[in-house]
Each structure stands twice: as structure tokens, then as C-alpha cells.
Amino acid sequence: MYRVLLVDDEPNILNALRRSLATIDARKLDGEALHFETFTSPDAAIQRCDEQDFDLVISDYRMPSMNGVEFLSRVMEFQPAVPRMIISGYADREAIIAAVNEVHLTRFLEKPWNDEDLHQAVISILRQAPPRS
Amino acid sequence: MKINKRRIPSPDCPSELSDLQTKLQRLERSESLQRALFAISDLAGSERDMHDMLRGIHAIVGELMYAENFYIVWHDAERDSIRFLYYVDVADPEIPREDVEIPLSAIEHSLTWHLLRGARTMMGNTEQLQKQVSGPLAIWGPHSQDWLGVPMLSDGRARGAIVVQSYDQRGRYSADDRTLLEFVGSHILVALERKRIKQDLEDQVRRRTVELAEANKILQREIAERQRAERLQAALFQIAQLATVDIDQTEFCRRVHAVIGGLINAENFYIALLSEDRASIEFAYFIDKTEQDHPSRPTGAGLSEYVLREGPALLRRTDILELAQRGQIDLETVGPVAACWLGVPLLADEKSIGLIVVQSYEENVVYGPADQELLSFVASQVANSLHRRRSAESLREAYVLLKRRIEDRTRELHARNAELEIAYAKLKNAQEQAVQSEKLASIGQLAAGVAHEINNPIGYVNSNLVTLQGYVSKLLGAIGAYGTVARQGGAEIAAQSEEIRRRIDIDYLAVDVPMLITESRDGIDRVCKIIRDLKDFSRRDRGEAWARVDVHQLLESTLNIVSNQLKYKAGIVKTFADLPLIECLPSELNQVFLNVLMNAGQAIKERGMITVSTGQSGDKIWIAVGDDGEGIPEDVLPRIFDPFFTTKPVGSGTGLGLSISYGIVVKHHGNIEITSVPEQGTLVRIELPIEQPK
Numbered sequence: 001m002y003r004v005l006l007v008d009d010e011p012n013i014l015n016a017l018r019r020s021l022a023t024i025d026a027r028k029l030d031g032e033a034l035h036f037e038t039f040t041s042p043d044a045a046i047q048r049c050d051e052q053d054f055d056l057v058i059s060d061y062r063m064p065s066m067n068g069v070e071f072l073s074r075v076m077e078f079q080p081a082v083p084r085m086i087i088s089g090y091a092d093r094e095a096i097i098a099a100v101n102e103v104h105l106t107r108f109l110e111k112p113w114n115d116e117d118l119h120q121a122v123i124s125i126l127r128q129a130p131p132r133s
Numbered sequence: 134m135k136i137n138k139r140r141i142p143s144p145d146c147p148s149e150l151s152d153l154q155t156k157l158q159r160l161e162r163s164e165s166l167q168r169a170l171f172a173i174s175d176l177a178g179s180e181r182d183m184h185d186m187l188r189g190i191h192a193i194v195g196e197l198m199y200a201e202n203f204y205i206v207w208h209d210a211e212r213d214s215i216r217f218l219y220y221v222d223v224a225d226p227e228i229p230r231e232d233v234e235i236p237l238s239a240i241e242h243s244l245t246w247h248l249l250r251g252a253r254t255m256m257g258n259t260e261q262l263q264k265q266v267s268g269p270l271a272i273w274g275p276h277s278q279d280w281l282g283v284p285m286l287s288d289g290r291a292r293g294a295i296v297v298q299s300y301d302q303r304g305r306y307s308a309d310d311r312t313l314l315e316f317v318g319s320h321i322l323v324a325l326e327r328k329r330i331k332q333d334l335e336d337q338v339r340r341r342t343v344e345l346a347e348a349n350k351i352l353q354r355e356i357a358e359r360q361r362a363e364r365l366q367a368a369l370f371q372i373a374q375l376a377t378v379d380i381d382q383t384e385f386c387r388r389v390h391a392v393i394g395g396l397i398n399a400e401n402f403y404i405a406l407l408s409e410d411r412a413s414i415e416f417a418y419f420i421d422k423t424e425q426d427h428p429s430r431p432t433g434a435g436l437s438e439y440v441l442r443e444g445p446a447l448l449r450r451t452d453i454l455e456l457a458q459r460g461q462i463d464l465e466t467v468g469p470v471a472a473c474w475l476g477v478p479l480l481a482d483e484k485s486i487g488l489i490v491v492q493s494y495e496e497n498v499v500y501g502p503a504d505q506e507l508l509s510f511v512a513s514q515v516a517n518s519l520h521r522r523r524s525a526e527s528l529r530e531a532y533v534l535l536k537r538r539i540e541d542r543t544r545e546l547h548a549r550n551a552e553l554e555i556a557y558a559k560l561k562n563a564q565e566q567a568v569q570s571e572k573l574a575s576i577g578q579l580a581a582g583v584a585h586e587i588n589n590p591i592g593y594v595n596s597n598l599v600t601l602q603g604y605v606s607k608l609l610g611a612i613g614a615y616g617t618v619a620r621q622g623g624a625e626i627a628a629q630s631e632e633i634r635r636r637i638d639i640d641y642l643a644v645d646v647p648m649l650i651t652e653s654r655d656g657i658d659r660v661c662k663i664i665r666d667l668k669d670f671s672r673r674d675r676g677e678a679w680a681r682v683d684v685h686q687l688l689e690s691t692l693n694i695v696s697n698q699l700k701y702k703a704g705i706v707k708t709f710a711d712l713p714l715i716e717c718l719p720s721e722l723n724q725v726f727l728n729v730l731m732n733a734g735q736a737i738k739e740r741g742m743i744t745v746s747t748g749q750s751g752d753k754i755w756i757a758v759g760d761d762g763e764g765i766p767e768d769v770l771p772r773i774f775d776p777f778f779t780t781k782p783v784g785s786g787t788g789l790g791l792s793i794s795y796g797i798v799v800k801h802h803g804n805i806e807i808t809s810v811p812e813q814g815t816l817v818r819i820e821l822p823i824e825q826p827k
Contacts, residue, residue: 016593019600062585089588112592112661115599 002029002126003052006038007045007071008060008087014038017058017087020115021122028123032131042071049078053132056125061088061095069095072103083125087113166313169193173317177324183332184231186324187219194317198310200297202277205321207293208249213237215245218293218325224300225274242271245294248282252291254315256281256306281306283314285322292322365507368392369514376518377525385522386418389515396511397504399491401471403427404515405437406479406487414438417487422494423469434463440476440488447505448474475500477508479516489515566799569774584664591664595657602650609643679825681714684722684756688745691726699734699743703760708746712754716825721797728790729758729817735781736762736815752823753803759816765809773807802826 004021008014018036026033037052039045042065049057057075061068068086075082086099089111099105107121176189187205194200204220214236217229229235240246247266248255255265258278263270277298284291295318297306371392375385386404393399403419408429414437415429432438436453439462440446448456450472457464464470471492478485489512493499616639619630634640692705699705733743737760744759765773765780772778774795779788798805803821 010589010593012593013589016596016600020596023600023603089585089592111588112595112657112664115596118596 001033001035002055002131003035003037004122005045005048005054005057006036007040007042007058007063007068008038009040009063010060011038011040013060014040017118020118024119024123029126032126042066042074046071046074046078049075049082053079054082055129055131056083056085056122058085058087061086061099062090067095069099069103072099072105076103083107083128085109085121085125087111087118162309165197166316169197169313170316170320173320173324177320177327183218183325183328186328187321190317190321190324191219191221194295194297194314197313198297198306199299202298202300203296205293205295205325206245206249207325208237208291209234210290210292215240215249222274227274240273242269243273244270244280244282245273245296248284248294248296249291252284252286252289254281254283254311256311275300278302279306281311281314283311283318285318285325287322287326293325294318295321364396365510368396369510372511372514372518376521382417382522385518389511389518390418390420393489393491393508393511396507397491397500398493398498400498401492401494403490404479404487405490406519407432407441407485414487421492430466433466434461435466436462436474436476437488437490438462440478440490441485445477445505445509446474447500447502449499469494472496473499475505475508477505477512479512479519481516481520486516486519488512569795569799572776587660587664591657591660595654595661598650598654598657602647602654605646605650609646612639612643678718679716680719681716682719682722683714684712684717684747684754684821685709687719687722688726688747688756691723691730692745694727695730695734698731702734702737702739703741703743706742706744708744710746710748712747712749713823715754715821715823717801717821718797721800722821725794725797725819726756726758728794729819732790733758733760733762733815733817736760736764738763749823753820754823755818755820757816757818759814761814764811764813764815765807766811770807770809774805 006014006017008017015038018038021034021036024034037048037054039048042059042063057072057079059068059071063071066074068088072084072086075084083106084103085107086105087109096108099108106125109118109121172193173190176186176193179186181189191200191203194203202222202224204222205218207216207218209215212234214234216231216234218231220228220231222228237246237249244255244262247268247270251266253265255262257265257280259270259272259276259280262280277300280296280298282294282296285293285295295314297310297314299305372389375388378385380388389404390399390402393402399420401421401423403421404417405414406417407414411432413429413431414435416427419427421427432441436446436448439456448471450470453462453467453470453474454464456462457467472494474490474492476488476490479487479489489508491500491504491508616630616634620627622630688707688709692707696705730743730745737743741761744757746757746759748755748757769780774791776792777788778792781788795805798819798821801821802825803819805820806818807815808818809815
């Protein structure tokens, strides 16, 4: 079972992401199921990372308490090797570059996202390694 | 006038007769005396000169008494000297002349001396006379038998005296004689006085006349002097005036010569000027009997240089030769030697700038110190005038130069002004563009904000619709499967199942629900597109690099993209010129071309033509896209670049295309212009610089 951590300050986004990713055929993931954990609070998510290893972390960029890059770098303190994605509508080039360089983003997706692109990205990332937990 | 002589009474006559005779004699005497006095008065008043008068008086006295020896002496009290105005004597050989002045002291103690000193009549013989004087008595000349001397008194003082004397028996003087002589004396005194006064007056007049003549002479001299000075003044004035007259230097010298010629002999005359560097002399004006002309020469050992060195010089021929001998001058340079040579330097600010010279080759024409003084005055004025002329000249030159400079400057300013006007026009244009850009920018910011806000909800709605589609598809599948299963369960179940199907109209739902979702997704797609366009619109930096690109390549690729859209509606005519590569952002230009071509296509309703042409003008290239479509109305044209402004029906565009294109063209420092005629067509002209400004 692949564990995926979803963080966005908007609950509807979280639900949409979860629903969308849930439709991925398990066969595309070598038979592994997908398990999602969603957080609207980055702090709570960070705390969770201390407790649980994940196979993929997907975060928004623009969030009230801290931005996605900060969040991911905090996550890296606990799980330095976990694949990291940012899905964001905030088209700040500088921020994107910073994100890629600082936290070594695996993928960056723009909102509104294309479901097909999203599925492809997630599948290709998860398949690179067996589940950690 | 006949005067009866006195008759000695004869002893023969009776005493009565002698009385009568005596009385007659007395009367006769009185009459003759009276006549004599009248005559004397007459004489005295006559115009005769002194000597004539005295002679006349002597004659008259001689008729009254024995006056063979008779003299009148005059005493000048001031000088204490005497003069014998009249002297006759039979015995004395020494007749003093009447014009000889004898100091009184010279005849001291003489009878005359006593007479004058005593101021009293003296008469008698020597013995008697001795008693009449106080002090010693010296007898000059021969002793007289009888002597009568009468002083001529005025204010108690003896001004002179009359003396008669006799050396023999012939004369014996009586008291009557004395009275007569005294009387005569007073008349003579008056006459003498009068004559004297007249003489004095005449003398005075003569003296005065001489004085006046002298004064007149002096006055004449002064007048001559004054006139000379006036002439000189007039000459100087004339020369001063020449400073301001608009004539050339030669004319100036000629007029100076004319003025000087009126003052002194200037037959041979020249004005020489030193050059600026003082290394050569130029003979600005030269008139001479011996030479026609005189060329300029470097400063050497001529007379001119001598004057410039030493100052004014007034030289005779001998002086010149002496100077040559002493080596001060060189005769070769001097040329023909003048008889008299006068040269005066011209000084300006205490520096000699030249000299002025007159000379004479004739011995009878010479110059003197007065001429030198005159020439000096003239020279100072000439130097002054020259200086002023030179100043005026340099001022004129400076003025001309200044005028030219001003003209140049004015031209420069005009040119600059024109440049400024052009720059201003450009600036205004740029400002307008800037304003437009600002508008776009602020709208862009708004758009960015809005886009971002919309992003999230659109994001998940979109995703949810997809998910929903999946779900619905499964549900419908399940319903279908249930139906199949129900049909297999028996007629009653099948009937019930059929009933449900009909009631809910599953068939309709099966068709419509998917359509609903599809259409909803379409809607969301459009929103996504709008958001993307908005983002494009607001995105400042795509992170693309500037590159040198062949615009034709961009056009061709864009034409490829749109050809599918356009091939049924429009024919495309390409007219490409030879263009250099231009510095640009290729994908952005592509966007512009795409937008413009799409607009052109959309303007054409049924069938038409689209022309694409390019060209170069100066440091810019241009691309023109024309269509023969419906055109743009005049009232719409100004708003064509406004964001969200569109004339297209709802759903076929965001109205951002041209705004974005405008922004891109501005970013390239280019220009985009749209001209259109409704019902006829539209032309879009884009200008881009070949090189981007650094």
C-alpha cells in the first residue's frame, strides 16, 4: 500500500484530489493500493510525518501559515527521501525555481490540473520504489 | 608896435612942461606897458613853440628896457636842476643851450642860484647885490654893471627867473623896470606853464601813443598766436573727427596730410606705422619730391627707427650726416638727405606705434621748435585717431564674428528645437503607449489575482466532474447490469424492473446524465482556458530568452497552425521581402501572429483573401496582415486594444487577444497599427526594430 500525504488549505481541493487519485487502477501500481491522508493544516501534517512514513507528499504552495516550500523542507527533516510534489495556481516563477532548488521537488503541477497529467505523474513517481511502510 | 622911448627930462624946459612931459611920459609908458603886456599875453596864448614865444617876449621886453643881455631860467624842483630856456648875452661867450639840464648845485652861490633860492627880486650892481643875498656870492661870467633878476613865483616858490643885465652905461634898471619884469615874469610863468602843460600833454600823448603802439604790437602778436592756436585746435579737431569717419586707412592719412599741410609746409610728408610684432615698418602714406613710393622694410637703421627709439627729432642736413657718422643711422636706408627733417613718434598707451614726418629739400624751407611742438600736438591726435580707428576696426571684426556666432547658435538652436519637437512627439507617443501598458498592467494584476482565486475552485470542480463522470458511468453500468439480472429473475421481477426503468426513465437518464457532465466539463474547460489566457496576459516573464530569428519562419509556422482553421474560408497570399534576423522573443511573436491571423480569418464570413506581407524601413521591419472581411466600425476602432473588449459572440474569445498582442509588441519596442474600412477589410501593420535598445 502506497501512502500519500495531501496538504492544501482548501478542503474541497483535498477531496477532489483524493477522489481523482482513487480512480487509479491498482494494476498500474503493481497491484498496490493507495492510501490517502489529508491535512488542511501544514503543522498537523508535519507532526504526522514524524509518526508515519509516506511514499508521496503532495502540497499546495500558497497556504496561510507557511508556503509549500517551507512545509516540504520541514517534512524533509523527518523523511528526507520522500518524493515531493507541489500543485499550485500561484504562477510565481521565482517561487517555482526556489521550490525546485531548495526542496528538490520531484514534480510541479499547475492548477487547474489536468486529471490525466496528475494520474501519470503520481503513477510514475510511486512505481519507482516499493512502499515504505 | 612902436614903443616910445623914454626921454630924459631936459633942463631947458619949464617945470610945468617938465611935469606934463613927465606925466605924458608916464602915460606913454603905461600905454606901452599895457601894449607890451597884451602882446606878451598874446604870445603866451599863441601856438608858437617855446623858443619862438620866448624870443617874441624878449623882443617885447627889449622895447621896454635894455635887454641885450636877457635870460630866462627854469627850475625843475623835483630834480633840483635848471635849464636856460632863453639866453642872449653880448659879453658872455658861454651860451648855455636850452636843452641842457644843469644841476642847481653846479651854480651854487651864483646870482641865479640866490635868485631861485631866495625867491626875491634882486637888482643892482655887484656890490648891492652882495648885500641882498645871505651867504656867499659867486659871480659867473663877466661882472655886470647893473643886474635885474626877477623870480617867477608860484605858490611862494621860484619856478624860474628872468634876468636882464647890462655891462655898461647903456642900461640902468629902475623900479619900474623891476615891476615890469615882475609882471612880465608872472605872465611868462603862466605862458611857460601853459606851454609846459601843453608840451607835457604832447609828450604824454606821444608817450601814450608809443605805449599804445607797443601794446597794439603785443596785441597783434597775441592775436597772431591765438589764431595760430585756433588753427591748430581746428586741425586737431578735424583729425580727431577722422577717427570716426568711415574711410580706409589711405584716405585717413591723405586727409591728415591735408590738415597738416594747412599748418606747416608738408610738401614732403609721410606717416609710417610699426607692424604688430614691431619687426617691420610700413609706410602707410608717403609723399615726397625725391621718391615715388616707399616699400615697407624690416626695422633697421633709418631715421624713422631713430625717432622711434629716441623720440622727436628736428634735424638739419648736418645733423643727419653727423648721426650717420656716429653710426646711429645708416644713410643707405635713409636715402636722399633732406635739408631739414622733422619727425615725431605716434604714441598709443605710451608705446610708439609709428611716426609722422615732414621734411624739406630746400635750404630756405626750415622747421623750428614751434613746428616741432605743433607736429607733436598733431601727432598725439593722429595716434589717438589711429588707435580709435584700430579699436573700431577690431570692434567691427568682433561684431561680425559675434553676429556669425549668433547666427550659428541660432541655427543650432533651431535645429535643436526641431530635434526637441521630434523627441517630444516620440515621448508623447511613448507615454501614450506607456499609459496603455499601465492599463494593461493593472488589468493584468487584476487578472492574475482573479485567476488565482478562481484556480482552486475550478481545479476541484473540474476534477470532481471527471470523477463524477466515472462514478456515473459505473452507476449506469450497474443499473444496466441490474436490469439484465432482473430479466433473468422471472417475469414478475422483470416486470417490476421494467416498471422502475420506465418510471425513472433510465434510458433518458442514461443519455442525458453523461451529456450533462460533458457539457459541464466543457464549461469548466472554457473557464480553464480563460484562466490560462488571463495568466498569459498577466505573466510578465515567461523566462524565454531573446533570440535572433527569421520572422518569416515564425510566420510560416503560425500559418501552418492556422491553415486548418482557415483553409475553407480564405486564400493566403504571401509577399515576403528580404529581411534580416531580428532580436525578439519567438514564442511571443508567434502568439501575436496567431492572434492577428485568427482575427483576420474570423472577419471573413464566407470566402475571402488574407494577405501577409513583410518589408524593411531603416532600422525596423514591418509585417502586414490584411483581410477583405467585414472590417471594424469607426467607433469601435479606438477600443480595439482594450482588454476584454471583443465584438465576437459570446464563447468565441476572451477579448484579450489583441491586448496581449499589443503588450508583446510594446515589449519588443515596436508598433502595431490597425486600419479598417467597414465592409471592405482590415489591415494590421506591425513594426519591430531589428535591434532591441540596450
